[in-house]
Amino acid sequence: MENLKVSLIGVPTDVGAGxxxxxxxxEALRVAGLGRAIAAFGAEVRDCGNLAGPSNPELPAVNGFRHLAEVAQWNLAVHQAVYAELSEGRVPIMLGGDHCLAIGSISAVARHCRETGRKLRVLWFDAHADLNTATMTPSGNIHGMPVACLCGHGPEMLTGIGGEMPAIRPEQIRQIGIRSVDEGEKRFLHDLCVEVFDMRYIDEIGMRATMEQALAGVDQDTHLHVSLDVDFLDPTIAPGVGTTVRGGPTYREAELCMEMIADTGQLASLDIVELNPALDHCNMTAELAVDLVESLFGKSTLMRMHRNYR
Known part of the structure; x- marks a missing residue:
């Protein structure tokens, strides 16, 4: 970890959320000590501060989208910031903010991978599939659409941010912990052949086997991006989110996910999104998120070796 350079990028907006x-x-993640926690592993941590963007106008949906122009502005700023840090050989951590911001971050990661010839694997930890479109969405909230936009299904001002459409292919993403999917999304997930490890699947085969499958094929040439929506976690341990869904992973299951990612040694970028301090209890969800990030960066009970999941 001594040579690892990490950049924290704050994105203080809920423009895509309901x-x-x-x-x-x-700020809640900073208060919980995220930067200090990562630095404790020998990484050089640079806090880039917060990006600036439009305020939340709190308007109803127009043609199936709420706040499309504002979402596009924020995501363009995220794309530019994440791409700049990747170009310097740093590991960007995007501190959200709602999950619509993953359009900007992952499109930047995909652009970087295309230019450097690396394979991309996205691990999407979430209670929701986030594969809605304007015609399927019940709300128009764009934080329910980032996977669709990244796969090329959405308005060009979002799908084209990375300079190539689609930004990613469905086979590059693995969704883990899913337990709330709208009716239209179920068919769309099936049609796109997105690999989804929902909670029933995890219940049936266990988190270890699930993660082994999600990480299958990750090797030294893989850029591993983690997009962590804190509503992935069960709300009994992570209440500070706006879209809680019962029946999520336990603390130990979530830790195992992060520890197995750390075992690969390939983590190269990270989103932490949907943390809502207004709904939290004594910042406990932010502190749990920091705990999970520590595991991503190597915290473990014993010394462990890097491994490939083939």
């Missing part, structure tokens, strides 16, 4: 409050997420 519930206000995720805009305070970046």
């Amino acid at each position: 519930v206000r409050g995720a805009s305070m997420g970046p």
Whole structure:
């Protein structure tokens, strides 16, 4: 970890969400000691501060999208910031903010991978599939659409941010912990052949086997991006989110996910999103998120070797 250079990028907006409050997420993560926790592993941590963008106008949906122009502005800023840090050989950590921001971060990662010839694997930890479109969405909230946009299904001002459409292919993503999927999304997931490890699957085969499958094929040439929506976690341990869904992973299951990712040694970028301090209890969800990030960067009970999941 001594040569690892990490950049924290705050993105204080809830413009893509239906519930206000995720805009305070970046500061809650800082208060919980995220930078210090990563630095403790020998990494050089640079806090880039917060990006600036339009305020939340709190308007109804127009043609199936809420706040499309504002979402596009924020995501363009995220794309540019994440791409700049990747170009310097750093590991960008995007502190959200709602999950619509993954359009900007992952499109930047995909662009970087195309230019450097690396394989991309996206691990999407979430209670929701986030594969809605304007015609399927029940709300118009764009934090329910980032996977669709990244796969090329959405308005060009979002799908084209990375300079190539689609930014990613469905086979590059693995979704883990899913337990709330809208009716239209179920068919769309099936049609796109997105690999989804929902909670029933995890219940049936266990988290270890699930993660082995999600990480299968990750090797030294793989850029591993983790997009962590804190509503992935069961709300009994992570109440500070605007879209809680019962029946999520336990603390130990979540830790195992992060520890197995650390075992690969290939983590190269990270989103932490949907943390809503207004709904939290004594910052416990932010502290849990920091705990999980520590495991991503190598915290473990015993010394462990890097491994490939073939």
